[in-house]
Amino acid sequence: MFTNFKGSHLIEAYHRKKKADRTSDSKLLGKTIKMAIAIIVSLGLWLVPTEFFGIEGLTIIEQRVIAIFAFATLMWVLEAIPAWNTSLIVVVLLLFTCSDSSIWFMREGIPAETLGQAIKYKSIMHCFADPIIMLFIGGFILAIAATKSGLDSVLARVMLKPFGTKSENVLLGFLMVTAIFSMFLSNTATAAMMLTFLTPVLKALPADGKGKIALALAIPIAANLGGMGTIIGTPPNAIAVKYLNDPEGLNLNIGFGQWMAFMTPYMLVLLFIAWRLLVRMFPFKQKTIVLNIEGEAKKDWRSIAVYVTFAVTVLLWMTDKFTGVNSNVVAMLPVGVFCAIGVITRKDLEQINWSVLWMVAGGFALGVALNETGLAKHLIETIPFNTWSPVLMIIGSGLLCYAMANFISHTATAALLVPILAVAGMSMRDTLAPVGGVSTLLIGVAIGSSLAMILPISTPPNALAHATGMIEQKDMVKTGIIVGIIGLILGYSMLIAIGSFGLL
16 A cells, blocks of 8 residues: 555665564574464463363353464564464464364364354454445545545645744644544555655754754654544554444444544644644754645546545545444445546555554454353453452553553554453443443543554654654653653543543
């Protein structure tokens, strides 16, 4: 997908570096040891007697799910292989060992009551075509079409123009425009594109000035924060909404527009705080900045169709509660229109970021396994979630998520924590009500993931910005921690308030 965007060379260089790091001789031994640890621990959990877990009524299939969940956790945390590879392995393991179409020796000769409830293989495979996955595909198609038509450059130029030439205002402009793009485009693609627009500016600023640090940091901060604004902005949002809207689970029916109604204002407040923080920490020596963003919007009929379809799609997403058209269904509109009129070609479809979709699908498969095997029910019965302090549960889960997401994939963090917290939330509905309900618990994970940006390895936008050479890691750590702490406090305060008043 990224080859369609301005700044794609930055992303390609980033991925080449990651691949070189993974395959270097110095790293291979470490990766092998990490993989061995994950396999040994998982096999141990697989082979011990079911009584070892202390869960009454635990079946063999449920024990296998525990082992596979442990494997996923260790592989995602240790990053022995790319996160999406782990997701695919998890799906294959569930299909061949825990489904109703598993290998014969995994189910034959074992009493039904001991074996337990198998997962429907169709349920696992449906994770690859979940409506949320279709929502992401629609977002990717919109992004590709916007780039091919020149809409992205025009929007960037038009949206930055009102901020003038005063250096501090230009900084605010880059924060705002990057965040808006990240609401609908990939955070990584947005960061690469905006860094491309920013590169000439960075070169023109005084070498001894701190303003260039502020501008370079603004891109990853805004890309990470902007992703919170919509359901498709970043995968953790979609994972949280998947469980919140599950008809057989929480069934909260949160719409695209409803999500934007509370998350976009929250995002804008954080952007303003980040702006003032950057201005104070890294003051500009040069008082004015002149931007020159090249690129024109195409005016052929296909490009005009892109502009209209883009506007209609976003409008339908924002008004899904009023129109009655589900946001997942709306996502198919640009797919159908752009493919039908030839804006999106076969080669464009090949460029879709499938690894992200597979990563999300793997997380969904773990959730399916927890529920269909009955393991979720057994966990609720065994662990007294409803006796836990709701405040401690919420604060603890938020801090755990934030800590994990700074060191491993944000998507992997959400894929691990959301299914477990959904199980806990179901048993704590009444207990959690005074602090905003289960939505506070699950959306808090999405917020915590997006706020995790203290290191170059925390997110691809951070890595891309760090590669400019303008930012020292200590600067990223300082700003990341401050924005993260403020964001968590404001985010949970907002969720508790709107949840307590029944607005969510």
